[in-house]
Amino acid sequence: MSKQKNAKANSGTIALNKKAKHDYFVEDRFEAGVVLTGWEVKSLREGNVQLVDSYVLLKNDEAFLLGIHVSPLKTASTHVVADPTRTRKLLLHSRELDKLVTGVQQKGFACVPLALYWKGHLVKCEIALVRGKKDFDKRQTLKERDWDREKQRVVRDNQR
Numbered sequence: 001m002s003k004q005k006n007a008k009a010n011s012g013t014i015a016l017n018k019k020a021k022h023d024y025f026v027e028d029r030f031e032a033g034v035v036l037t038g039w040e041v042k043s044l045r046e047g048n049v050q051l052v053d054s055y056v057l058l059k060n061d062e063a064f065l066l067g068i069h070v071s072p073l074k075t076a077s078t079h080v081v082a083d084p085t086r087t088r089k090l091l092l093h094s095r096e097l098d099k100l101v102t103g104v105q106q107k108g109f110a111c112v113p114l115a116l117y118w119k120g121h122l123v124k125c126e127i128a129l130v131r132g133k134k135d136f137d138k139r140q141t142l143k144e145r146d147w148d149r150e151k152q153r154v155v156r157d158n159q160r
Contacts, residue, residue: 014044014116014123017051022138024112024130028103032063032125033091034116039080040070044123048073049116056090056111056127058101063090065113065125090125103129 036044043049054067065088072082092100103109108131115126133141 012118014047014118015049015051016115017054017113019052020112020114020128020130022133022141024110024128024132025137026114026128026130027109028099028129029114030092030096030100030127030129031119032096032127034065034123034125035089035091036123037080039072039082041123043070043073044116046073051113051116054113056100056113057087058097058104058111061094061097061101063092063097063100063111063127064088065090068113090127100127100129108132 048071050069054065054069057064057066067085068088069084071084100111104111110130110132111127112130113125113127117124117126
């Protein structure tokens, strides 16, 4: 196994939803298990997953992950019909589901996945209760990020 592949496998993070952190204020985070099939787990080990434009649907006291794209492996079995965008069930405690349902019912809140990662041999999904950002909030976040980067450059250059 190459060094790059080995480092990626040991990091634990499978995929991040960077767009969600840009578009929303994160209010509350939850860890949920994900119900997957065998070929999906193999594909996740290869890193063939995208979380962009995915969201969590809360229905009948259950949570489902929609819009996540898991690309099937070329070496997948021929007798399995692989649906890369199927709806996947999330495993949460009833208390967590109640918090999510009451949060989503409030105006301006939504539930989105932030990351997929390994916890031992299990795949976990970090989901968050989020509130949408306005355009000026996004610009302010970008300005703060640029200023922090500039401060780090100045400190690094002064230490030399």
